[in-house]
Amino acid sequence: MTDTNAVLGYATPLIVSPGEEIAFRLSSAVLGRAEARIVRVRCADPDPAGPGIRVAAPGSAIDGTVPLRHQPIHPGSFGIVADPQGLDGLASLSVGVFLWPTTPGSGEQTILSRWSGAAGWRFGLDGQGRLCFEVADGARRWIVTASRPLLEREWVFVGAVLDGASATLTLIQRSLDPQAGRDRSETITASGPARLPDTPSAPLLLAATSTGRDSPPTDRHLDGKLDRPRLHAVALDEAPLRALVEAVVPAPGDPDLLAAWDFSRGIPTDVAEDVGPRRQHATLHQLPARAMTGANWDGRTQSWREAPWLYGAIHFHADDMADCGWTPDLTLTIPTVWRSGYYSLELTAEHRGERVESHVPFFIRPARDGHREPLAVVASTATYLAYANSALRLDQVHAEAMLEGLIVLSRDDVYLQAHRELGLSTYDTHADGSGWCTSTAARPILNMRPRGNVFNYGADSLLLDWLETEGIGFDVVTDEDIHRQGLSALAPYRCVITASHPEYVSKEMLDAFDAYQRGGGRHMYLGGNGFYWRIAFHPTRPHTIEIRRGAVGLRTWEGEPGEGCLAFTGEPSGLWRANGRAPQRLVGVGFDAQVFDRSGWYHRLPDSFDPRVAFIFEGVGAEERIGDFGLRGGGAAGIEVDRADATLGSPPALMLLATCDRLGYGGIPAPEELRTLHRGFTGDQNARVRADMTFFPTAKGGAVFTTGSIAWVSALPHNGGANNVARITGNVLRRFLDPAPFKGFEDRA
Amino acid sequence: MLVNDPQAAHYKIDPSRINLAREFRAAPKGPHSDELQRVLHRMRWSAPGGRYVLVALEPGRRWMLARIPPTRGTPIETFPNRVFTDLAEAEWHVFRLRWRELTGDDLPDDLA
Ligand SMILES: [Fe+2]
Numbered sequence: 001m002t003d004t005n006a007v008l009g010y011a012t013p014l015i016v017s018p019g020e021e022i023a024f025r026l027s028s029a030v031l032g033r034a035e036a037r038i039v040r041v042r043c044a045d046p047d048p049a050g051p052g053i054r055v056a057a058p059g060s061a062i063d064g065t066v067p068l069r070h071q072p073i074h075p076g077s078f079g080i081v082a083d084p085q086g087l088d089g090l091a092s093l094s095v096g097v098f099l100w101p102t103t104p105g106s107g108e109q110t111i112l113s114r115w116s117g118a119a120g121w122r123f124g125l126d127g128q129g130r131l132c133f134e135v136a137d138g139a140r141r142w143i144v145t146a147s148r149p150l151l152e153r154e155w156v157f158v159g160a161v162l163d164g165a166s167a168t169l170t171l172i173q174r175s176l177d178p179q180a181g182r183d184r185s186e187t188i189t190a191s192g193p194a195r196l197p198d199t200p201s202a203p204l205l206l207a208a209t210s211t212g213r214d215s216p217p218t219d220r221h222l223d224g225k226l227d228r229p230r231l232h233a234v235a236l237d238e239a240p241l242r243a244l245v246e247a248v249v250p251a252p253g254d255p256d257l258l259a260a261w262d263f264s265r266g267i268p269t270d271v272a273e274d275v276g277p278r279r280q281h282a283t284l285h286q287l288p289a290r291a292m293t294g295a296n297w298d299g300r301t302q303s304w305r306e307a308p309w310l311y312g313a314i315h316f317h318a319d320d321m322a323d324c325g326w327t328p329d330l331t332l333t334i335p336t337v338w339r340s341g342y343y344s345l346e347l348t349a350e351h352r353g354e355r356v357e358s359h360v361p362f363f364i365r366p367a368r369d370g371h372r373e374p375l376a377v378v379a380s381t382a383t384y385l386a387y388a389n390s391a392l393r394l395d396q397v398h399a400e401a402m403l404e405g406l407i408v409l410s411r412d413d414v415y416l417q418a419h420r421e422l423g424l425s426t427y428d429t430h431a432d433g434s435g436w437c438t439s440t441a442a443r444p445i446l447n448m449r450p451r452g453n454v455f456n457y458g459a460d461s462l463l464l465d466w467l468e469t470e471g472i473g474f475d476v477v478t479d480e481d482i483h484r485q486g487l488s489a490l491a492p493y494r495c496v497i498t499a500s501h502p503e504y505v506s507k508e509m510l511d512a513f514d515a516y517q518r519g520g521g522r523h524m525y526l527g528g529n530g531f532y533w534r535i536a537f538h539p540t541r542p543h544t545i546e547i548r549r550g551a552v553g554l555r556t557w558e559g560e561p562g563e564g565c566l567a568f569t570g571e572p573s574g575l576w577r578a579n580g581r582a583p584q585r586l587v588g589v590g591f592d593a594q595v596f597d598r599s600g601w602y603h604r605l606p607d608s609f610d611p612r613v614a615f616i617f618e619g620v621g622a623e624e625r626i627g628d629f630g631l632r633g634g635g636a637a638g639i640e641v642d643r644a645d646a647t648l649g650s651p652p653a654l655m656l657l658a659t660c661d662r663l664g665y666g667g668i669p670a671p672e673e674l675r676t677l678h679r680g681f682t683g684d685q686n687a688r689v690r691a692d693m694t695f696f697p698t699a700k701g702g703a704v705f706t707t708g709s710i711a712w713v714s715a716l717p718h719n720g721g722a723n724n725v726a727r728i729t730g731n732v733l734r735r736f737l738d739p740a741p742f743k744g745f746e747d748r749a
Numbered sequence: 750m751l752v753n754d755p756q757a758a759h760y761k762i763d764p765s766r767i768n769l770a771r772e773f774r775a776a777p778k779g780p781h782s783d784e785l786q787r788v789l790h791r792m793r794w795s796a797p798g799g800r801y802v803l804v805a806l807e808p809g810r811r812w813m814l815a816r817i818p819p820t821r822g823t824p825i826e827t828f829p830n831r832v833f834t835d836l837a838e839a840e841w842h843v844f845r846l847r848w849r850e851l852t853g854d855d856l857p858d859d860l861a
Contacts, residue, residue, distance in 0.1 A: 046808040048808065394821075396753070397755050399797070400793040405777075405840065406802060406840055407800070407802040408803045409803065409815065411804070411805070414815075414824075417822075417823075420822045558750050558751045559750070666779070
């Protein structure tokens with residue numbers, strides 16, 4: 001058994017140019033050193049039924065022994081004002097905010113705090129989910145606690161007041177919807193200090209409390225939303241405090257207003273703006289969710305761009321993790337002669353009598369002015385990020401029913417179960433049940449590397465291995481480069497392959513593929529459920545994506561109403577199909593069903609005998625079963641499959657070459673494929689549950705070929721590559737690399 | 750926010766239908782009869798906590814029985830004495846465990 005996680009790491013940047021420097025940030029809690037070497041990844045899938053792990057070491061300046069140390073991870077998002085002003089020498093203090101708690105009772109939590117050593121104050125929840133306000137001066141501690149826990153996912157106005165003149169602490173909570181058992185309103189007063197303790201060096205924290213230590217620097221993180229937090233230097237009564245919180249823009253010129261944060265400003269940024277006179281902006285850490293509906297959201301819009309004042313909430317999670325912040329252990333300048341591709345820093349060692357082999361993945365992009373191969377394989381890095389550290393098989397009710405058999409965990413899954421601090425994927429929910437909207441590469445990603453789970457990265461590497469075996473040269477271009485460089489990232493290539501599952505696509509990426517096709521490019525889409533979800537990359541942070549899942553689409557969680565637009569850009573998220581650009585429009589086919597019990601095979605259709613596409617089927621018989629073999633479900637058509645549909649945008653010129661339309665009862669249609677409820681929707685009865693192999697010509701002599709199945713590339717290695725899936729793939733690829741334009745399809749318009 | 754309900758699968762397994770167990774034993778990957786599909790859905794739909802799973806000891810070759818704990822962050826419970834070299838045997842073992850949990854009856858050792 002191979003230990004794949006005794007040492008972990010991540011590379012910055014994840015995607016690097018030849019001649020550029022890359023840093024590897026590593027950590028091990030158990031190893032003092034490991035042997036390191038750079039490898040170019042050819043096959044990442046250890047399945048003994050396939051080619052097995054295949055890597056090549058080009059030799060690098062950092063190959064050799066690397067000393068290791070433990071670098072901790074501190075999850076939990078929060079906001080910090082490092083050097084707050086106006087908070088020392090005060091007799092009184094008032095805090096007010098709208099709160100939407102999501103895990104009251106899970107442990108102590110913080111709304112706002114300023115704490116240093118044994119002195120300070122904290123407004124938050126106690127371990128039972130009751131509102132509390134505690135103040136300590138180093139010698140004495142005062143606390144006031146509400147009588148009942150707050151309700152989960154219900155807005156409540158909360159206030160905490162220290163009145164030095166009366167030496168009291170007062171808590172105010174008013175449920176915004178007080179009927180039918182939801183009312184938790186109350187006001188409670190207890191004795192307090194005669195003044196606010198001074199903690200001159202202490203930071204002011206939103207949604208966490210400072211520990212004063214290095215590790216962890218914060219604790220008592222909040223799960224839930226805060227909307228319009230206010231901090232005031234006077235002991236306010238409930239009415240003026242409530243009015244201060246209600247006001248989106250507080251009246252100007254109040255010298256006692258210490259802070260009035262407006263989270264609806266600068267939504268794509270890491271800054272929480274204070275619109276009060278002191279401008280005490282907070283810096284947000286670990287990417288809390290912004291563009292969240294506030295207590296005042298009333299359904300008039302779904303877009304924070306249209307009415308930002310209704311989106312004044314931030315959803316903080318105690319398990320948010322966007323950047324581990326580790327220190328580099330190794331740095332390397334990428335030699336300019338290295339080819340583009342999937343690479344890894346391979347770390348090997350022995351631990352407890354086991355071999356350790358752990359990979360830190362990265363990608364090298366083609367040199368800007370260097371040699372280009374005529375073929376580019378797209379590394380679906382947006383999709384890899386969307387799936388990064390997926391705990392779906394550990395956490396989700398439907399997992400085993402969907403997968404149609406006992407769940408097989410890898411060593412990395414076992415590690416992830418115990419180490420949630422790595423941060424999960426956009427398939428997962430936070431501990432409070434809300435979905436993970438963002439994913440980054442500034443953390444170890446267990447399933448985007450050799451020996452990781454076979455989905456996505458591992459499957460795509462089977463295509464890389466097949467290309468190497470066939471001696472076909474290729475460059476690797478990443479989703480993120482396509483997003484940032486647009487058409488320029490694709491234009492140098494005669495043919496572009498998107499592999500097993502290019503599911504997550506930004507508008508910039510979609511536009512680039514569209515322009516590439518319209519410019520005469522050749523696009524082979526050898527996967528399934530591609531071009532499905534609309535995402536954004538963060539405008540400034542590298543390797544960071546955002547997704548919102550609404551009430552449409554195959555969704556492992558469902559976002560809250562009104563929260564369907566992306567904080568990074570303001571664009572609507574959700575399915576591309578619901579955004580006017582169904583995948584059928586770009587690649588001819590689009591997602592229709594999942595099938596995990598067994599994969600099927602294609603049979604040829606009349607269009608496949610058209611002489612203009614004879615090149616595709618050279619060496620393939622008329623009645624031959626195409627792909628009745630493969631590493632995923634025993635067939636080339638499976639896992640997730642796509643179909644053509646003119647009503648969704650498949651072009652008139654599309655030729656339906658072959659189909660797998662007998663997927664059995666295990667073929668379950670995607671939710672958006674069912675308009676009405678009826679039986680007979682599974683693959684044994686429903687011809688719309690199928691994988692379509694298609695071809696169509698595009699402008700300027702270009703063309704598109706699709707297989708509509710995630711399982712396709714996993715059939716390539718069958719029988720040492722001597723099989724009809726590999727033959728068809730090779731036939732299409734050779735013709736697509738031939739610059740001769742595709743012509744003579746006028747009759748198909 | 751719609752969430753999946755672990756209790757939603759409520760098909761009642763008839764402990765006298767040993768023939769369905771026999772059918773599963775013969776073809777764990779299916780295709781299965783309508784009734785066996787219902788039995789399997791009942792067995793597979795649950796809260797993850799307490800769910801039997803396998804841990805791959807050697808990918809594609811050896812698997813160990815394990816169970817997912819009820820809370821995140823706590824280690825997987827493993828059964829090092831239950832190692833399988835055949836996925837069909839592992840499926841059958843867990844099928845028997847679940848049959849007993851859901852019906853209160855042990856399946857006979859010999860189903861031939
Ligand atoms: Fe997917």
